[in-house]
Amino acid sequence: MTATTNAVTQTTTQTTKMAKTRASDRAGTLVVHGLLIVFALVAIAPILVIVLNSFKTTPAIFEHPFALPDSGSFSVAGYERVFTRGHFVDNYRNSLIVTVGSTVLTLVLATLAAFALTEYKVRFAPLVGGFFVLGIMLPIRLGTVPIIETMISWNLMDTLVALVLVYTAMSLPLAIALLMTYFRAVPSAVKEAARIDGAGELRTMTIVLPMVRPGLAAVASVTMLPIWNDLWFPLILAPSAENQTVTLGVQQFVGQFLNDYPALLGALTLGATPLVVLFVVFSRQFIQGLSQGIGK
Amino acid sequence: MIDGERDTLLRTRASRAHYRYFLAFTVPALVVYVVFAALPLVNSIYYSLFDTDSGVATFVGLENYVYLFTNPTTSERFWNALTNNVEFFAIHLLVEVPVGLLLAALLTSGRLRRSTGIYRTLLFIPTTLSVVIVGFVWRLIINPLWGLVDFPLLGDERTALPTISLMSVWQYVGIPMIFLYAALLAIPGDILEAARVEGAGSWSTFWRIKFPLIAPQFGLIAILTYIWTFNGFDLVFALNGSAPGPNYSTDILGTLFYRTFFGSSGQLADLDLGATVASVIFLIILVVTAAYFGLLHRRLKSYEL
Numbered sequence: 001m002t003a004t005t006n007a008v009t010q011t012t013t014q015t016t017k018m019a020k021t022r023a024s025d026r027a028g029t030l031v032v033h034g035l036l037i038v039f040a041l042v043a044i045a046p047i048l049v050i051v052l053n054s055f056k057t058t059p060a061i062f063e064h065p066f067a068l069p070d071s072g073s074f075s076v077a078g079y080e081r082v083f084t085r086g087h088f089v090d091n092y093r094n095s096l097i098v099t100v101g102s103t104v105l106t107l108v109l110a111t112l113a114a115f116a117l118t119e120y121k122v123r124f125a126p127l128v129g130g131f132f133v134l135g136i137m138l139p140i141r142l143g144t145v146p147i148i149e150t151m152i153s154w155n156l157m158d159t160l161v162a163l164v165l166v167y168t169a170m171s172l173p174l175a176i177a178l179l180m181t182y183f184r185a186v187p188s189a190v191k192e193a194a195r196i197d198g199a200g201e202l203r204t205m206t207i208v209l210p211m212v213r214p215g216l217a218a219v220a221s222v223t224m225l226p227i228w229n230d231l232w233f234p235l236i237l238a239p240s241a242e243n244q245t246v247t248l249g250v251q252q253f254v255g256q257f258l259n260d261y262p263a264l265l266g267a268l269t270l271g272a273t274p275l276v277v278l279f280v281v282f283s284r285q286f287i288q289g290l291s292q293g294i295g296k
Numbered sequence: 297m298i299d300g301e302r303d304t305l306l307r308t309r310a311s312r313a314h315y316r317y318f319l320a321f322t323v324p325a326l327v328v329y330v331v332f333a334a335l336p337l338v339n340s341i342y343y344s345l346f347d348t349d350s351g352v353a354t355f356v357g358l359e360n361y362v363y364l365f366t367n368p369t370t371s372e373r374f375w376n377a378l379t380n381n382v383e384f385f386a387i388h389l390l391v392e393v394p395v396g397l398l399l400a401a402l403l404t405s406g407r408l409r410r411s412t413g414i415y416r417t418l419l420f421i422p423t424t425l426s427v428v429i430v431g432f433v434w435r436l437i438i439n440p441l442w443g444l445v446d447f448p449l450l451g452d453e454r455t456a457l458p459t460i461s462l463m464s465v466w467q468y469v470g471i472p473m474i475f476l477y478a479a480l481l482a483i484p485g486d487i488l489e490a491a492r493v494e495g496a497g498s499w500s501t502f503w504r505i506k507f508p509l510i511a512p513q514f515g516l517i518a519i520l521t522y523i524w525t526f527n528g529f530d531l532v533f534a535l536n537g538s539a540p541g542p543n544y545s546t547d548i549l550g551t552l553f554y555r556t557f558f559g560s561s562g563q564l565a566d567l568d569l570g571a572t573v574a575s576v577i578f579l580i581i582l583v584v585t586a587a588y589f590g591l592l593h594r595r596l597k598s599y600e601l
Contacts, residue, residue, distance in 0.1 A: 032408065042466070271428070271429060279424040
């Protein structure tokens with residue numbers, strides 16, 4: 001419904017009416033842009049306030065919180081203190097290990113399961129599929145007490161492995177549900193051709209993998225976000241200084257350095273940057289994953 | 297006859313191989329999912345029937361539940377957290393869903409071209425932040441020192457919970473927006489074209505055609521919001537810790553659960569009681585979710601295209 005198609009279809013109507021419609025059309029477009037700009041500002045401005053102030057001196061943060069840093073107020077001392085006083089490098093490494101580890105494990109296990117669930121028409125396949133999909137809705141956190149007991153008895157308490165296992169279990173249901181919709185769309189002729197060429201089942205699956213690549217990207221992006229940002233399980237399963245993730249590290253930093261605002265704001269900026277950048281780059285895959293996986 | 301027998305034989309052999317492959321491919325995922333997600337939920341209920349304080353597990357039936365609901369302190373805290381959680385959920389539903397709908401409607405109004413993607417990404421960025429950042433940003437902005445707000449919103453018992461709820465709405469409004477946006481995009485173009493030819497304007501097209509077609513999504517969004525808010529913890533904990541004040545006015549079921557099994561200043565850790573609280577929360581979530589899917593979901597689904 002662009003202005004041009006409107007104009008074309010309306011050539012038969014009176015010219016005065018046409019002019020009026022065009023004017024109201026333009027006004028409508030302006031209103032839509034205006035509203036979206038206001039909402040986008042509400043979404044972004046608070047984040048910009050944090051980032052801008054992280055490059056200022058403490059007095060400047062409190063005297064002119066909404067001013068841009070200038071030559072007098074610009075300072076990166078906060079960031080220097082983040083690295084000397086916090087465990088930021090360790091925290092980053094831990095978050096990276098946990099997030100990438102869980103995402104890769106989820107992708108591998110979910111791909112195998114989703115392939116089998118759509119490929120082999122065995123009697124209990126729908127049951128197993130349903131059992132997995134149920135997990136999208138399950139509040140896994142409520143099983144924390146037994147999870148603690150399991151981790152203690154397996155000697156995994158306060159390790160990154162514990163986090164990877166729990167996050168993989170948490171991410172599998174949505175990943176499997178999503179990948180099943182992609183595997184269903186693969187024509188069976190491709191798989192039959194692979195089998196006739198003598199490919200085993202595992203090989204057949206890897207041959208069709210490139211055809212579900214958008215699904216894998218969608219799964220990876222929806223899996224990473226809640227893991228990187230989670231506070232609950234790091235707090236309970238890996239709380240020690242050397243195993244802290246960025247999210248928990250920033251939370252503790254906020255508690256410990258309450259008066260060092262430049263450092264706090266620097267820590268917050270550093271904690272958020274990787275995921276925001278990743279999301280901006282992969283937003284299409286992410287949104288696809290979210291709306292297809294849960295919305296159905 | 298012979299052909300038929302051979303066919304059945306081949307089919308059983310093929311299906312036996314299918315069973316083998318099916319198991320080999322699904323068991324790894326199944327094991328991780330069962331051991332670290334499904335089983336702990338069930339075991340929580342099992343644990344809630346035992347007392348392990350003495351070091352040995354003794355079966356005590358429903359005693360932990362009786363204690364939770366009859367001990368004056370624990371029952372007061374529980375009902376307080378439940379009431380707060382209902383308020384937390386209601387604010388999400390009443391603010392987040394209408395704003396999400398407005399944003400989705402604006403994004404699909406047909407008046408934007410390439411800017412759609414930019415707006416969509418910007419509006420979704422808060423959802424990608426961790427609650428630690430969200431909590432800190434907003435605490436700083438509404439800090440009376442900065443002068444934007446004079447009133448200590450987080451320091452007053454009446455305003456603290458609505459304030460935190462609205463911070464959470466600010467963060468997560470992108471989720472209903474994306475669901476409704478995807479649903480609006482899925483409406484076939486010829487329906488909208490027909491409406492336009494009939495002379496319907498954008499306003500009446502939206503309310504008479506698009507809105508009824510995406511209505512089933514609201515049921516799903518409502519139930520997901522219910523599950524997420526009753527499972528909530530992070531933002532409240534990031535802002536106010538595990539005994540969220542002032543005077544427990546921002547305590548929700550998630551923080552109560554954490555405090556019960558983990559302990560906090562002035563409260564000893566109690567794993568059995570923690571499992572009991574978890575089981576009660578699970579029941580609260582399960583009953584409503586089951587009722588939704590049993591009664592409402594199918595009826596809403598039937599209106600879908």
